[in-house]
Amino acid sequence: MIEVLCFAHVAEELKTRSYTMTAPITIAVLRTDLTARGVTGAERLMFAVNERYETDAYVVHDGDTVAVIPMVSGG
Secondary structure (H helix, E strand, C coil): CEEEEECHHHHHHHCCCEEEECCCEEHHHHHHHHHHCCCCCHHHCEEEECCEEECCCCEECCCCEEEEECCCCCC
């Protein structure tokens, strides 16, 4: 299993800060799953696996932790 950590609007829309999914899974599949769950702007989300940013092609394995991070702006 992988642990998915949710932040900001993702956590609010899913009404949870974390959930688990069966591995292996690519970031692209995870992004599609978030869209299906009703998360807005999933195409703009960033994903970090074990504290390292990864691309849609990356395969997440058992025991990994994925952080779903919305784009932020600063000023």
